[in-house]
Amino acid sequence: MDEPTSPGPLTGVRVVELAGIGPGPFAAMLLADLGADVVRVDRPGGTALGIDPANDITNRNKRSVVVDLKSTAGPGLVIELARRADILIEGYRPGVAERLGVGPDECLAANPRLVYGRMTGWGQHGPLAHSAGHDIGYLATAGTLGMIGPTDGPPYVPANLLGDYAGGSLYLVVGALAALHHARATGTGQVVDAAIVDGAAHLGAMIWGMLGAGAWQDRRGTNLLDGGCPYYGVYQTSDGGYMAVGALERPFYAEFTALLGLGEDAPDRDDPSRWDELRERVAARFKSRTRQEWTEVFEGRDACVAPVLTLREAARHPHLAARGTFTADTEGRTQPAPAPRFSATPGSLRRPPAAPGADTDEVARDWDVPALNSGCPRP
Structure with a gap:
């Protein structure tokens, strides 16, 4: 790692992450980067991300235990972790956590100060709440995707950064930390319903203001900030760059x-x-x-x-190198460094991506949950 480790501003905050893919793990990574003690509850057999867990950067700075939530003992183990936690994050479809016995009612009954963070695409209620979906569909429905691209062609797809991570993960983190502040002030936890479709719509606040003022046309490729303006856009060079x-x-x-x-x-x-x-x-x-x-x-x-740089080119850019925007872990994996920056309690890379179940003994000891030692499958 390129910089000394630091406890970070969230030192002392305990987070339980029920393993999933996409915005939930990224939100938990952000909390972990800032010093929170994040225990990821992996499922037997792993998730569907499809890469070696050793390369899953979103699992850095975390510890992992494996719990079979469909087993008799599984839900109770998660409840015991939730009893000792400040925040819990789950990204199931609405109703799944309840059916597994680890929903907000059970967890808040065990720990009334708990912040129960729920990460979904459509939210916990509404006509589409139980429907399958992905980033691109949430952006499309929120009106966000329709703003991106040329006026005479289809919308451009902004990877899954704008929906999953900007409209999803970041809003979940803001909500969880705001609810944590409230819980510490009042002793009362609550549920945070973070829906990607809500966050993606909220990101458009300035555009909605311009639209209402008549300064924005409701069609892409015709406005000041969407590529319609010739001095705000992208141009090809002679070598194809x-x-x-x-x-x-x-x-x-x-x-x-x-x-x-x-x-x-x-x-x-x-x-x-x-x-x-x-x-x-x-x-x-x-x-x-x-x-x-x-x-x-x-x-x-x-x-x-x-x-316009590629990912690997960006990691070598002199300005970003000077700031340490990208860093490498002990295995030499290049990755974005923790952000934002803190003058007194900077975030740091303290642990490589957590291998599923590798930290059961540590977590059982540090969180005082002895049952984990006998109730969790081993890697």
């Missing part, structure tokens, strides 16, 4: 056009009827050089232009 342009403010736009060599006869940026013409001029200029050549022109200048 791309440059990202965000020269919105006038001083930055002036620097951009000067460095690009656009010429004084360029179409007026304030005339949307000439945006297509302006875009063609900008595109032609970018096509005249390679991505590296344009990077050298714009880097460090107030033109708001940057090369």
